[in-house]
Amino acid sequence: xxxxxxxxxxxxxxxxxxxxxxxxxxxxxxxxxxxxxxxxxxxxxxxxxxxxxxxxxxxxxxxxxxxxxxxxxxxxxxxxxxxxxxxxxxxxxxxxxxxxxxxxxxxxxxxxxxxxxxxxxxxxxxxxxxxxxxxxxxxxxxxxxxxxxxxxxxxxxxxxxxxxxxxxxxxxxxxxxxxxxxxxxxxxxxxxxxxxxxxxxxxxxxxxxxxxxxxxxxxxxxxxxxxxxxxxxxxxxxxxxxxxxxxxxxxxxxxxxxxxxxxxxxxxxxxxxxxxxxxxxxxxxxxxxxxxxxxxxxxxxxxxxxxxxxxxxxxxxxxxxxxxxxxxxxxxxxxxxxxxxxxxxxxxxxxxxxxxxxxxxxxxxxxxxxxxxxxxxxxxxxxxxxxxxxxxxxxxxxxxxxxxxxxxxxxxxxxxxxxxxxxxxxxxxxxxxxxxxxxxxxxxxxxxxxxxxxxxxxxxxxxxxxxxxxxxxxxxxxxxx
Amino acid sequence: xxxxxxxxxxxxxxxxxxxxxxxxxxxxxxxxxxxxxxxxxxxxxxxxxxxxxxxxxxxxxxxxxxxxxxxxxxxxxxxxxxxxxxxxxxxxxxxxxxxxxxxxxxxxxxxxxxxxxxxxxxxxxxxxxxxxxxxxxxxxxxxxxxxxxxxxxxxxxxxxxxxxxxxxxxxxxxxxxxxxxxxxxxxxxxxxxxxxxxxxxxxxxxxxxxxxxxxxxxxxxxxxxxxxxxxxxxxxxxxxxxxxxxxxxxxxxxxxxxxxxxxxxxxxxxxxxxxxxxxxxxxxxxxxxxxxxxxxxxxxxxxxxxxxxxxxxxxxxxxxxxxxxxxxxxxxxxxxxxxxxxxxxxxxxxxxxxxxxxxxxxxxxxxxxxxxxxxxxxxxxxxxxxxxxxxxxxxxxxxxxxxxxxxxxxxxxxxxxxxxxxxxxxxxxxxxxxxxx
Numbered sequence: 001x002x003x004x005x006x007x008x009x010x011x012x013x014x015x016x017x018x019x020x021x022x023x024x025x026x027x028x029x030x031x032x033x034x035x036x037x038x039x040x041x042x043x044x045x046x047x048x049x050x051x052x053x054x055x056x057x058x059x060x061x062x063x064x065x066x067x068x069x070x071x072x073x074x075x076x077x078x079x080x081x082x083x084x085x086x087x088x089x090x091x092x093x094x095x096x097x098x099x100x101x102x103x104x105x106x107x108x109x110x111x112x113x114x115x116x117x118x119x120x121x122x123x124x125x126x127x128x129x130x131x132x133x134x135x136x137x138x139x140x141x142x143x144x145x146x147x148x149x150x151x152x153x154x155x156x157x158x159x160x161x162x163x164x165x166x167x168x169x170x171x172x173x174x175x176x177x178x179x180x181x182x183x184x185x186x187x188x189x190x191x192x193x194x195x196x197x198x199x200x201x202x203x204x205x206x207x208x209x210x211x212x213x214x215x216x217x218x219x220x221x222x223x224x225x226x227x228x229x230x231x232x233x234x235x236x237x238x239x240x241x242x243x244x245x246x247x248x249x250x251x252x253x254x255x256x257x258x259x260x261x262x263x264x265x266x267x268x269x270x271x272x273x274x275x276x277x278x279x280x281x282x283x284x285x286x287x288x289x290x291x292x293x294x295x296x297x298x299x300x301x302x303x304x305x306x307x308x309x310x311x312x313x314x315x316x317x318x319x320x321x322x323x324x325x326x327x328x329x330x331x332x333x334x335x336x337x338x339x340x341x342x343x344x345x346x347x348x349x350x351x352x353x354x355x356x357x358x359x360x361x362x363x364x365x366x367x368x369x370x371x372x373x374x375x376x377x378x379x380x381x382x383x384x385x386x387x388x389x390x391x392x393x394x395x396x397x398x399x400x401x402x403x404x405x406x407x408x409x410x411x412x413x414x415x416x417x418x419x420x421x422x423x424x425x426x427x428x429x430x431x432x433x434x435x436x437x438x439x440x441x442x443x444x445x446x447x448x449x450x451x452x453x454x455x456x457x458x459x460x461x462x463x464x465x466x467x468x469x470x471x472x473x474x475x476x477x478x479x480x481x
Numbered sequence: 482x483x484x485x486x487x488x489x490x491x492x493x494x495x496x497x498x499x500x501x502x503x504x505x506x507x508x509x510x511x512x513x514x515x516x517x518x519x520x521x522x523x524x525x526x527x528x529x530x531x532x533x534x535x536x537x538x539x540x541x542x543x544x545x546x547x548x549x550x551x552x553x554x555x556x557x558x559x560x561x562x563x564x565x566x567x568x569x570x571x572x573x574x575x576x577x578x579x580x581x582x583x584x585x586x587x588x589x590x591x592x593x594x595x596x597x598x599x600x601x602x603x604x605x606x607x608x609x610x611x612x613x614x615x616x617x618x619x620x621x622x623x624x625x626x627x628x629x630x631x632x633x634x635x636x637x638x639x640x641x642x643x644x645x646x647x648x649x650x651x652x653x654x655x656x657x658x659x660x661x662x663x664x665x666x667x668x669x670x671x672x673x674x675x676x677x678x679x680x681x682x683x684x685x686x687x688x689x690x691x692x693x694x695x696x697x698x699x700x701x702x703x704x705x706x707x708x709x710x711x712x713x714x715x716x717x718x719x720x721x722x723x724x725x726x727x728x729x730x731x732x733x734x735x736x737x738x739x740x741x742x743x744x745x746x747x748x749x750x751x752x753x754x755x756x757x758x759x760x761x762x763x764x765x766x767x768x769x770x771x772x773x774x775x776x777x778x779x780x781x782x783x784x785x786x787x788x789x790x791x792x793x794x795x796x797x798x799x800x801x802x803x804x805x806x807x808x809x810x811x812x813x814x815x816x817x818x819x820x821x822x823x824x825x826x827x828x829x830x831x832x833x834x835x836x837x838x839x840x841x842x843x844x845x846x847x848x849x850x851x852x853x854x855x856x857x858x859x860x861x862x863x864x865x866x867x868x869x870x871x872x873x874x875x876x877x878x879x880x881x882x883x884x885x886x887x888x889x890x891x892x893x894x895x896x897x898x899x900x901x902x903x904x905x906x907x908x909x910x911x912x913x914x915x916x917x918x
Contacts, residue, residue, distance in 0.1 A: 157738070395851035401849035404844075404846040406843065410833065415861060423848045
């Protein structure tokens with residue numbers, strides 16, 4: 001795609017996923033109490049231990065106070081004004097064959113570019129499609145099952161592989177970890193479960209596509225990925241929501257577990273509805289993501305492109321427990337109009353010779369607010385730990401802001417920790433150079449922004465990389481010039 | 482904690498009339514307000530983000546008594562080890578927080594320059610100092626500043642009228658002596674440099690022997706247009722002393738502040754430096770070196786507010802930590818909306834020499850406009866084994882090789898001290914610090 005068409009398309013397009021699918025849905029009344037939690041649990045026909053776990057989390061949550069230490073600002077959330085469960089299926093019907101799914105629902109996914117028909121879908125990607133509170137369909141399950149890979153919705157996993165889920169659920173993000181994680185543990189409705197057996201290299205990209213459709217609902221899903229010894233998996237997450245005037249809460253939890261020699265690559269392209277140019281509507285994306293390198297030489301990498309959401313507030317983290325484990329975090333966060341982002345990572349070095357790399361690129365435009373908040377912690381036993389952090393911010397416009405809060409705590413003298421950060425706008429020299437080569441100013445800005453993010457975008461799988469580039473251009477619309 | 486707070490309040494109530502400036506309404510009111518704020522906020526706890534890594538429990542558990550006059554019996558020879566030079570420096574000496582005339586030396590001060598004891602001045606001609614004694618302590622984490630503003634007993638007042646030059650450095654020396662009961666000193670200093678005034682101020686804190694004491698200092702610097710001030714802060718109190726200090730500087734257009742801090746002493750040290758670049762083209766550099774060993778705890782907080790366009794700031798803080806020492810550096814650079822052409826750089830470099838030493842560093846940027854160039858960096862590491870091996874292969878033993886590398890690390894900050902007289906003097910006291918750790 002040449003640059004002039006990039007600009008043309010950037011200017012003409014707005015949030016293209018903002019449509020609403022009109023579909024009959026089974027939505028429970030707004031509000032939260034123990035009855036609601038029992039109802040969710042019974043609707044999903046969950047094993048007994050889950051209900052107890054949920055109720056314990058709920059009781060813990062009641063005693064917690066909503067945190068306000070971050071730099072994001074939002075009006076108080078009415079937790080009784082949210083419906084905690086909305087399903088496009090009839091009552092007590094938690095999964096059905098693809099042929100029987102409402103055609104309107106299938107059309108929705110086709111419109112989003114994620115056909116659920118396996119013949120039409122991208123050959124190398126298996127998708128678990130989550131619509132409001134439930135998983136609609138999971139593709140390529142049979143093919144994956146031949147290798148022993150379990151890839152299914154969390155509800156299905158709880159029914160079919162209860163013991164495995166019980167052993168690992170909450171072992172990385174405990175149910176009382178933080179306010180939003182506790183809420184999620186109490187009411188989470190679905191999500192994706194994935195288990196890669198020892199020595200298996202997952203042949204295709206696994207992915208979850210989250211779609212919020214119903215109004216006045218919150219989406220609370222929970223993802224659990226376990227990579228057993230010496231296995232490998234690459235996992236993608238995508239998300240969109242309709243354009244609405246009211247804010248909607250999305251409080252998800254993602255847990256990753258990497259055993260000895262295993263590798264998990266987790267990529268996110270987050271494109272929730274960001275609200276309009278005046279800051280009305282949009283999703284509050286308050287997510288807890290954490291991975292644990294439990295075994296020696298295990299690896300976890302988080303790659304995220306955050307372009308949507310009215311507020312993004314999350315810190316995908318890695319606990320480096322195994323010897324020689326490595327964690328990586330690559331992030332591009334773009335805020336335009338009134339969007340706010342407070343994101344970053346935590347790298348906790350516990351094992352010997354663990355290493356971590358952090359590369360964070362923040363772009364603020366319009367009145368966007370972007371904050372990088374990170375923690376690199378080296379415990380006393382982490383002999384020879386190594387960290388390199390780079391976080392750069394690009395400012396486009398006089399009303400935007402970029403904050404950087406890196407925290408480094410080192411208790412081991414053999415550790416080597418480096419941090420560097422810069423904040424600046426696009427220099428006039430750079431622009432002038434591009435323009436004198438014949439690029440229009442918009443095209444020049446787009447080129448420079450793309451170059452700024454290059455190091456992160458190249459970490460994404462190919463299909464997502466193309467998507468992410470387009471998103472960056474769309475979201476900068478109206479902020480250039 | 483309440484017992485300690487009440488003890489301070491009781492002292493405040495009982496000794497209100499003896500505190501300097503009692504006759505001035507504005508000073509009295511400002512003391513009362515500060516005391517009220519202190520009683521509300523109390524001593525900072527680790528729940529406050531800015532105090533997360535530093536616990537002051539040990540400080541308030543040791544029942545400090547405010548110092549009283551009469552415990553001074555020092556002669557000029559006793560203070561020689563704490564001076565850079567007997568003659569080439571003006572000096573103002575405070576013992577246990579109170580001004581000592583016989584130990585001070587202010588011969589041939591340039592005409593118009595005012596250097597005096599704050600306590601005397603506020604009693605004799607309060608209108609001269611009142612404008613600078615307002616309370617500027619926002620936030621609930623400023624309990625120590627509030628305590629100082631309520632109970633300060635003395636301090637230095639330095640006023641340089643427009644165009645004056647101090648050719649010799651001015652040394653403000655704060656000495657604490659051994660006493661039966663642990664004592665607290667709360668000096669309050671004000672340095673005002675008028676338009677185009679130049680000065681070099683040395684502020685140093687030291688103890689005689691292993692004195693167990695607490696210093697809670699507050700220094701205000703005001704730089705007029707085109708003023709140039711070099712500020713050298715030396716913290717070398719005893720290894721059982723507690724030190725909390727705050728420096729607040731405000732700079733007008735085209736002014737320049739060069740601050741260097743060297744910290745070696747103290748069991749618990751917390752120093753805050755807040756600078757506001759309030760005039761166009763104001764420039765500020767803050768450099769620091771802290772060397773901690775044993776069980777020392779040192780915490781440095783800097784904040785740089787660029788509230789005018791075209792300003793420049795630079796910070797370089799280096800830490801050397803050995804034994805069970807813990808170091809904290811927290812620096813923030815703030816650029817509000819609409820303030821253009823800010824340039825700022827901040828570096829925190831740290832050396833860990835033992836398995837049990839710890840460093841927590843947090844260089845922060847809060848940028849709210851686009852026409853800026855700001856950067857920061859932080860590193861933590863230990864001595865390079867290859868460099869050590871190289872030096873040993875050239876015939877140095879391990880100890881001298883380590884010492885040489887540590888000196889090399891510290892040298893960058895030391896080099897920034899001017900003039901050479903002071904540089905050599907600071908260098909000597911540093912050597913001592915390195916050997917101790």
